Amino acid sequence: MRTLLLSMVLYGACMQAGYAQQSTKKSLTHxxxxxxxxxxxDRISNNGNFVLYQINPQEGDGELIIRNxxxxxxxxxxxxxxAEFTNDSRFAVFQIKPEHAKVRQLKLKKTKADDLPKDSLAIVTLETNVVVKVPRVKSYALPKIGNDWVAYQLEKPLPAKNEGSKKTGGEQKAPETPAPSTPVRAGGRSGGADPVVGGKKEASELVLRNLQSGKEHRFERVTDYSFSEKGNMLYFVREKQDSLHNAGVFAFNTTSLTATPIDTGRVSYQGLGADKAGEQLAFMATEDTLGTEIRNFSLHLWNSKSSKTQLVADTVSKGxxxxxxxxxxxxxxFSDDGKRLFFGTVPRPKHYGKDTTKLEEDKVSLDIWTYKDPLIQPMQQKQQSRDLRRSFLAMYDIKGKRMQQLATLEVPDVYLDAYGQADVALGVSDEEYKQSIGYDTPTRKDAYLIDLKSGKYKQVLKGARGTPGLSPLGRYLYWYEPSDSSWHAMSTKGGADLNLTREVGVPFYNEDNDVPSLPRDYGSAGWVEKDSYLLVYDRYDIWQLDPTGKKAAVNLTDSYGRANDLRLRYDKLDEEEKFIGANATLHLSAFNLKDKSGGYFRDYMGKTVQPEKLVMTPHSYNRLSKAKNSERYTFRRGSFQExxxxxTATGLDFASAGKLSNANPQMAEYLWGTVELVNWSSSDGIALQGLLYKPENFDPGKKYPMLVYFYERSSDRMHNHRVPAPSASTINIPYFVSNDYLVFVPDIVYKDGYPGESAMDCIVPGVMSLVDKGFVDEKNMALQGQSWGGYQIAYMITRTNLFKTAMAGAPVSNMTSAYGGIRWGTGLSRQFQYERTQSRIGGTLWEKPLQFIENSPLFFADRVETPLLIMHNDQDGSVPWYQGIEFFMALRRLNKPVWMLVYNGEDHNLVQRKNRKDLSVRMAQYFDYYLKGAPAPKWMEGVPSILKGKEYGFELIETAAEAQE
Structure with missing residues (x-):
């Protein structure tokens, strides 16, 4: 690794010297x-007086800023x-990580995990700037809507420092319990998940601290903890220590400051869940140890008013x-009113553990594939861990003391209304259609209404292509149906299936759909209070639909979006919002589909006025947030150059918004560049758009080398900022533009059955339209793309010699062999991709064999004259590694210039930063060699396998002329 980094530094210095600009600014280097x-x-306090945010490097130590x-x-x-603010906006709480460099050095020394430095906790009083720090904290939690308290769990004490220390708050200690299924704790905001060691939850001391007084209450041997929403209760689980210190579940009342044992004496407890009032607690318990093959859990319910605990469900319960x-x-x-408790059940496993009756060498390892399997074996194996942890929704009626099973093996997915209080639930099942997953898309589903009083199922949809949902109050079933491109609704009290958009006269399907499959919808904004209206999107605007079908659809944004080429979308500012108020002010994000500018508008429910523009500029806007009790807003704004x-803005005065962060002031030191929108027509006369990135000191009288990068459509991202970063698979545009390259990113539209030809018909005319402008060096142009882009590059170089070189990441080269394979990342058959989605053939291999062959670069490898660099990694779970191998071997046999980079253990895109840095250097060297006449690096001559990991080949090869000089 040291050799790699040294080589990168040398190469960067070489580049800087070789391509220095007539400017005080520098070119970007690796x-x-x-x-x-x-x-x-970023977070904004509820009163709007404070904002916090982190500025973090790509690798290393970051910084938190709190603005007053x-x-x-x-x-x-x-x-x-x-970092989080408390609900009363008086405190900020966060963890502080150890120094990155220090931890790295200790890991290099093989330091044990327990001996590595640990996080600390910081509590900041915002008005006085007083900071309290607590060492060795592994997690913390704040009440969801309560104040005054923070709970935090400490790491295990260091042996030498904590011996003999006094603890308060009781005794008990319990066996370690497995981690709960949901990482976010019910009723509170968690500052970090507790560590799980060897499948066990690690026990340690829990501290409850009063934020006002600083007084602490301490509890030993805690494995799990949770606040009630209001913070009036802290619930926690203790692990068993010995015969005198049992495991148990406890409640600490933060008003009376008293601890109450809820249940003790069982082997382990887990899964704390409190109601909104903090007066009821549900938990699971078992008498079985961790080593037991099948652990039987029982569900219990505690009520703080009666101080009684009751058994809710176990294996022999009625229901x-x-x-x-x-x-x-x-x-x-719990339901919001606390009258129902929802939990999970599961069929008792027949075989859970390993077969101990045979020696390992006597066991047969075998997968049996049959045509009757609902899911093919690779999908079953990929989903096995999920299936082992799957649970089926059940309900306990607390007042009626009645359990009801809701989800079944036949209808495994059950959805509730937003409050859990309706008398109906929605069951959805694709069990009947699982054999067709992968080629019959969108997957069909059946839907059922489940009566929570009688337990009866009523099938209401058969083979629907959309995904049904329940309105917030459970009054309506609703869905978008791709087969008729319409939104539908149905009363859950026995109503008919109503098509809500058939008569509207505008399309609600994705108008840019260019795959041989039913188009999807544009989505929905949500429901208006009392389930009165459903809000959905067309390409431009927001529509108000009456779920009863009695009132005509209303264009809520008064067709302003369509008239002005704007895509208007509702920004949900309250994470807890379950519906949109009948007289609500709507905050809308806006995007201009022609010039790609962005901004925000304001509109109103119940008023027939056009949306009001707040700000619209040549930038991208996102992450709009609002203080809960103030008109203070925060948002992100950027562009390619910013x-x-x-x-931050006050009172929606976005035009004069103030800039809070300045994450990268060093940008001013470097040559950056510009981006512009370009227009041309495809070979078929289709109007297209693309992005052209130019160097900062662009000279229209000079000819520049040009890289062409693409992946379907990218022009809408014109004002997205692109950060200089090592590459996972594609070119880093700022780097190449800073180093005097043009970068062209064209949009592509596709014809069914001809994906490769479609790419040619769109890209080549776009490139030639730029060549005609006179500033592109047409003798020094190259292609680069990954995955679907990599395939198109492999196809194009079999059809044209326009480009001097190309780099293709993970390209499919032989559709006939790829078609029958498996996407190992998901376990899915690859057939769906070629028939109905991205590869766009539109039929099976036996229906359209010639089109599979015509679109496969491998069958035309002898036509390739363009040098090609391939990256295809040996653990690619999306595009089989052998696709890259097939193309490489064909070109190698034909003596065509071809190289292949294979990063061991990496998937489709590079994950490890060291490998990303390595690829970034090699791509730059490769393109500089072909397009700028730079010396070739030694790796292009080859690095023998015996030198793997010892030599990287970054050194540049001197030419004979250079040697003589």
Whole structure:
């Protein structure tokens, strides 16, 4: 690795000297990637007086900034993470990570995990800037809507430092319990998940701290903890220590400051779930140890008013299906009114553990594939861990003391209304259609209405192509049906299937759909209160639909979007929002489909006025947030030339918004560039758009080498900021533009059955339209793309010699062999991709054999004259590695210039940063060699396998003329 980094530095210095600009600015080099930072984790306090955000490097230690609007001052904290404000806006709480470099050095020394530095907790009083720090904290939680308290769990004490320390708050200690199925704790905001060691939850000390007084309450041997929503209760689980210190579930009342044992003496407990009032707690318990093959859990319910605990469900409870059991992986949820408890059940496994009756060498390892399998074996294996943890929704009526099983093996997916209080649930099943998953798309589904009083099922949809849902109050079933391109609704009280958009006169399907499959919808904004209206999108506007079908559809945005080529979409500012108010103010994001500018508008429910523009500029806008109790807003704004920084506005005065963050001031030191929208027509006369990136000191009288990168359509991302970063698979546009390249990103539209030809028909005319402008060096142009882009490149170089070289990542080269394979990342058959989705053949291999062959570059390898660099990794789960091998071997046999980079253990796109840095250097060297006449690197001559990991071949090869000089 040291050799790799040294070589990269040498290469970067070479590049800087060789292509120096007549400017004080510098070209980007590979060494500067680590200096680029991102703004993350932004939060605005409920009163709007404070904003916090992190500025984090791509690798290394970040910084948290807390901005005080009252005095316009900022506090900064190194290495802070997982930051939250309290509900009363008086405190900020966060964890502080150890120094990245220090941890790295200790890991290099093989330091044990327990001996590595641990996080600390920081509590900041916002008005006084007083900071309290607590060492060795592994997680914390705040009440969801309560105040005054924070709970945090400490790491295991260091042996030498904590011996003999006094603890308060009780005794008990319990066996370690498995992690609950949901990482976010019910009723609270969690600052970090507890570590799980060897399948066990690690027990340690829990501290409850009063944020006002600083007084603490401590509880030993805690494995799990959770606040009630209001913070009036802290619930926690203790692990068993010995015969005198049993496991148990406990409640601590934060008003009376008293701890109450809820249940003790069982082997382990898990899955805490509290109701909204904090007066009821559900939990699971078992008498079985971790080593037991099948652990039987029982479900219990505690009431704080009666101080009684009752058994809710176990294997013999009335209402529990025969041979079923409570699922330890199911989540626990109360209805908002606290009258129902929802939990998970599961059929009792027949075989759970390993067969210990045979020696390992005597066991047969075998997969049996049959045509009757609902899912093919690879999909079953890929989903096995999920299936082992799957649970089926059940309900307990607390007042009626009645259990009801809702989900079944035949109808495994059951959905509730937003409050869990309706008398109907929605069951959805694709079980009957699983054999066709992969080629019959969208997958068909059946839907059932489940009466929560009688338990009866009523089938209401058969073979629907859309995905049905329930309105917030459960009054309506609704869905978009691709087969008729319409939105539908149905009353859950026995109503008919109503088509809500048939008569509207505008399409609600994706008008840009160019795959041989039914087009999808544009989505929905949600429901208006009392389930009165459903809000859905067309390409431009928002429509208000009456689910009863009695009132005509209303264009809520008054067709303003369509008239102005704007895509208007509702921005949900409250994460807890379950419906849109009947008189609500609507905050809308806006995107101009022609010039790609962005911004925000305001509109109103119940008013026939056109949307009001707040801001519209040549930028991208996103992440709009609002303070809960104030008219303070934050949002992100960026462009190619401007990092996506954090801004703030008051009272929707977005035009004069203030900039909060300045994540990358070093940008001013480097040559950057510009981006512009270009227009041309395909060979078929279709109007197209694309993006042209130009160097900062662009000279129209000069000819520039040009890289052409593409992946379907990208022009809508014109104002997206692109950060200099090592490549996962594609060119880093800022790097190449900074180093005097043009980069062209054309849009592509496709014809069914001719994906390769479609790419040619769109890309080549676009390239030639730029060549005609006189500033493109037509003798030095190259192609680069990954995956679907890689395929199109492989196809194009069998049809044209227009490009001097090309780089294709993970290309499909032989559709006939790829068609019958498996996408190992998902276990899906690859057939669907060729018949109905991205590859766009539109039929099976036996229906359209000639088109499979015509679109496969491998069959035309002898025509290739363009040198090609392939990257295809040996653990690619999306495009089989052998696709790259097939093309490489064909070109090698034909003595065509071809190279293939295979990063060991990597998937479709590179994950490891060291490999990304490596690829970035090799791509730059490769294109510089072919398009700028730079010396070739040694790796292009080859690196013998025996030198793998010792030599990287980054050194540049001197030419004979250079040697003589």
């Amino acid at each position: 060494e500067v990637y680590d200096s680029w930072k991102d703004v993350e984790g 609007y009252a005095n316009n001052a900022s506090m900064r904290f190194a290495r802070a993470t997982k 529990m299906p025969a041979a079923w059991m409570v699922s330890e992986n199911g989540s626990l949820r 990092y996506n920084n954090l801004y």
